[in-house]
Amino acid sequence: MPPANPTPNKWPKNLTSDHLHRLVRAERNPRRALALFDAATAASTSAPDPITITPSPDTVSLLTSRLASAGHLPLAASLLSRSRGLFPSAAALEGPFLTLIRAFSRTHRPLAALHLFRSAPSDLALPHSARSYTAVLAALVAHSQLHLARSLLADMRAAGFAPTAATYNVLLKAHCSDAATPIEDALRIFRNIRKPDACSYNTIIDGLCRRGRLAEALEVFSEMVGKCIAPTVVTYTTVIHGFAREGCFDDALKVFDEMGRRGISPNLVTYSSLIDGLCKGGRALSALELLDRMIKEKKLPNTITYSLMIDGLCKEHRLSEAMEVLDRMRLQGRKPDAGLFGKLIVGLCDAGRAVEAANYLDEMVLSGIEPNRVTWGLHAKINNTVLTALCTKGELVRAFQVYQSTRTRSISTEPTTFHLLVESLSKKNNLEKAAHVVLDMLSERCIPERETWDVVISGYWGKKEVRQEAEEIWNQLTVS
Numbered sequence: 001m002p003p004a005n006p007t008p009n010k011w012p013k014n015l016t017s018d019h020l021h022r023l024v025r026a027e028r029n030p031r032r033a034l035a036l037f038d039a040a041t042a043a044s045t046s047a048p049d050p051i052t053i054t055p056s057p058d059t060v061s062l063l064t065s066r067l068a069s070a071g072h073l074p075l076a077a078s079l080l081s082r083s084r085g086l087f088p089s090a091a092a093l094e095g096p097f098l099t100l101i102r103a104f105s106r107t108h109r110p111l112a113a114l115h116l117f118r119s120a121p122s123d124l125a126l127p128h129s130a131r132s133y134t135a136v137l138a139a140l141v142a143h144s145q146l147h148l149a150r151s152l153l154a155d156m157r158a159a160g161f162a163p164t165a166a167t168y169n170v171l172l173k174a175h176c177s178d179a180a181t182p183i184e185d186a187l188r189i190f191r192n193i194r195k196p197d198a199c200s201y202n203t204i205i206d207g208l209c210r211r212g213r214l215a216e217a218l219e220v221f222s223e224m225v226g227k228c229i230a231p232t233v234v235t236y237t238t239v240i241h242g243f244a245r246e247g248c249f250d251d252a253l254k255v256f257d258e259m260g261r262r263g264i265s266p267n268l269v270t271y272s273s274l275i276d277g278l279c280k281g282g283r284a285l286s287a288l289e290l291l292d293r294m295i296k297e298k299k300l301p302n303t304i305t306y307s308l309m310i311d312g313l314c315k316e317h318r319l320s321e322a323m324e325v326l327d328r329m330r331l332q333g334r335k336p337d338a339g340l341f342g343k344l345i346v347g348l349c350d351a352g353r354a355v356e357a358a359n360y361l362d363e364m365v366l367s368g369i370e371p372n373r374v375t376w377g378l379h380a381k382i383n384n385t386v387l388t389a390l391c392t393k394g395e396l397v398r399a400f401q402v403y404q405s406t407r408t409r410s411i412s413t414e415p416t417t418f419h420l421l422v423e424s425l426s427k428k429n430n431l432e433k434a435a436h437v438v439l440d441m442l443s444e445r446c447i448p449e450r451e452t453w454d455v456v457i458s459g460y461w462g463k464k465e466v467r468q469e470a471e472e473i474w475n476q477l478t479v480s
Contacts, residue, residue, distance in 0.1 A: 015040065021059045030066040034075060037063055041086060054086060060096040068103030076100055077116070081123060090125040097126055098135050105139035113139040114148065128159060134167045141174040149174065168193045169200050176207025183211050198224075202234045209242025217242060231262075237270040244277025249286070252277060265297075272305045279312025287312055288321060300332055307340045314347030322347065338364065338375050342382045354389035358402055361386050371411060379409075384417045391424040399424070400433055407440065415441075419452045426455045 020040050027033040040053055060083050067076035080096055087093065097120060104113035117136045120126040133156040140149040153171065156163065163171075168189060175186035190196065190204045201224040208217035221239060224231060236259040243252035252274055259266060271294045278287035291309055294301060301309075306329045313322035322344055326336060341364040348357035361382065371379035383406045390399035403421060406413060413421075418441050425434035434455070441448050 015053055017054060017056045017059065020053060020055055021062070024059055024063055030063070030070045030072060031075075033063055033066060034079065037079075055083075057087070057092045057095045060086075060093070061099045064096045064099045065103060068100060068107070071107070073100075073103065073107065073109075073112075076103065084124050084126075090127075093124060093126050094129065094132065097124065098131060101132070101135045101139060105142055108143060110139045110143040110145050110148075114152070128161075130156075130161045130164050130167065133161060134164065134170060137167060137170045141170050144178075146174055146178070165193055165195055165197050165200060169197075169203060172200060172203045172207075176203050176210070179210070183207055183213065196229075198229055198232050198235070201229060202232065202238060205235060205242075206238045209238055209245070212246060214242055214246060214248070231264070233259075233264055233267050233270060236264060237267070237273060240270060241273040241277070244274055244281075247277075247281055249278055249281055249283060253286075266299075268299055268302065268305070271299065271301070272308065275305060275312075276308045279308055279315075282316060284309070284312040284316045284318060284321075288325070291325070295328075301329075301334075303329075303334055303337060303340065306334060306336075307343065310340060311343045314343050317347070317351060319344075319347055319351055319353070335367070336364075336369075338369050338371070338378055338382070341369065342378055345382055346385055349385050349389035352389070352393065354386065354393045354395055355398060357386050357389060358395075358398055361402065362405075365405065365409070370409070376411075380411050380414075383411050384414050387413070387417050388420060391420045394424070396424055396428055396430065400430075403437070412444070413440075415446055415449075418446060419449060419455075422448075422452050423455045426458070 020037070023036050023040075024033045027036060037055065037059070041055060060079065064076045064079055067073070067079065077100065080093065080100055083096065084090060084093060097116075101113045101116060104110065104116065113136055117128070117132060120132070121128065126132075133152065137149050137152055137156075140146070140152065149171070153163065153167075156167070172186055172189050172193075175181045175189060176183070186204060186207050190200060193200055201220060205217045205220050205224075208214070208220065217239065221231065221235065224235070236255060240252045240255050240259075243249070243255065256266065256270070256274060259270075271290060275287045275290055278284065278290065287309060291301060291305070294305075306325060309325050310322045313319070313325065326340070326344060329336065341360060345357045345360050345364075348354070348360065364382075383402065386402055387399055387406070390396070390402060399421065403413070418437060422434045422437050425431070425437065438448055438452065441452075
C-alpha cells in the first residue's frame with residue numbers, strides 16, 4: 001500500500017503547472033500521482049502565502065486516463081467532478097471528460113459512459129458537444145448497443161448538432177461490422193456524408209470486401225483516388241485481404257505491388273493477411289518469398305505470422321521448409337507456442353516421420369510449454385497423435401517413453417491410443433509394459449474393450465511356459 005501522503009510538506013514557490021504535469025507523468029503509481037495532484041492543488045489555495053497553481057487540462061486528462069486504465073474508475077470520475085472548480089471555463093474539462101468516456105468503453109462499460117454523458121450538464125456544468133456525442137456513440141457501437149446509438153443520434157440532431165464525418169464514421173463502422181445488417185444500409189450512410197474522409201472510405205471498402213463484393217469495393221477505391229483522398233496502408237490492406245479471402249491471389253499481389261509504387265509501406269497486418277491467404281490457397285512458396293521480403297524490410301513477423309507460414313508449408317508437405325522457418329523464428333527471439341509446435345508435429349506424423357515428431361514434442365516440453373485450461377485439449381491431441389504415429393511405425397521403445405512423459409504431465413490418453421499401445425506392445429512380447437498400460441487405463445476409469453483384454457491374454461497365452469503351467473494346473477484339477 002502506498003503511503004497516504006507521499007508528497008513533501010511544503011511545495012516550492014516556483015512550482016508551475018508544467019512542473020506538476022511532469023511530476024504526475026513520472027509517478028508510475030496512479031494513486032500516488034493522484035495524491036501529488038491533490039496536494040499541489042490544495043497548496044495553491046490553502047497556503048498562508050497562496051501559490052497560484054492551476055493544473056492544465058492535459059494533466060487532468062493524463063491522470064484520469066491512468067486511473068481509469070488501472071481500474072480506478074470511481075476515483076477518475078471523482079477527480080473530474082472536483083476539477084470543475086479549478087478552471088475558469090467548464091469547456092476546459094471536455095478533454096478529460098472525453099478521456100473518461102473512452103476509458104469506460106475500453107473497460108466494457110458503455111452504459112456507464114452514457115450515464116456520465118447524460119449527467120455532464122448538471123454535475124460538471126459541461127454542455128454537450130458534437131465531440132462528446134460522437135465519443136458516446138463510439139462506445140455504444142463498439143459494444144453492440146445499436147438501439148441506444150440510434151436513439152442518441154436522434155437526440156443529437158434534436159439538440160441542433162449536425163452529425164460530423166467522425167459521427168457518421170462511427171455509425172458506418174457499426175453497420176459494416178455487423179454481418180446481419182445489409183450493406184446497403186451502410187452505403188446509404190456513406191452517401192449521406194458531405195465530406196467523407198479516408199476513414200469513411202476505408203470502412204465502407206472493408207464492409208464491401210467482407211461480403212465478397214469486391215467489384216463495388218474497387219469502384220469506391222477508385223472514387224477515393226479520384227477525389228484526391230490518399231489511400232492509406234489500411235485501405236490497401238483491406239483490399240488485399242478482400243482479394244486473398246476470395247482466392248484472387250494474383251490480384252492481391254498486384255495491389256501489393258501498386259502499394260509499394262505509391263510509396264506506402266506495408267505493415268505487419270498487410271504482410272500477415274497476404275501470407276495467410278497464400279498459405280490457405282496452396283501457394284506456400286509464394287508466401288515464403290513474401291516472408292523473406294518482410295524480414296529484409298526489417299518488419300519482423302510475429303508468432304501469428306510464423307504460425308500461418310508453418311501451417312501452410314505443413315499442409316503442402318513442405319516439412320523441411322517448415323522446420324527452417326521454425327529455426328529462423330527462434331533465431332529472431334520469437335518463442336513458439338503449443339499451437340505452432342502442434343502444426344509441425346502433426347505434419348511430421350502425417351508424413352510418417354514419427355521419431356522426428358517425438359523429438360519436437362520433447363523440445364516443446366523442455367522449452368517449458370505446459371498445458372493450461374485453454375490448451376489442455378490441444379496438448380492431449382498432440383501427444384496422442386505422436387503415440388499413434390510411433391506405434392504405427394513400430395517405434396515402441398520411443399512410444400513408451402512418450403507415453404510415460406504424457407503420464408508424468410497428467411495429460412490424458414484416448415481409449416483408441418491406449419488400445420493401439422497395448423496391442424503393439426503385446427505383439428512384440430512386451431507383455432509387462434502392456435499390462436502396465438492396462439492398469440493405467442483402469443486407474444483412469446477407462447474400462448478396456450474386450451479386444452484390449454484379448455490382445456494381452458493372447459500374448460501371455462502365446463508364451464510356452466505360461467501355457468505349460470496352465471496345462472499342469474488343469475491336469476491337477478481333472479485328476480482330483
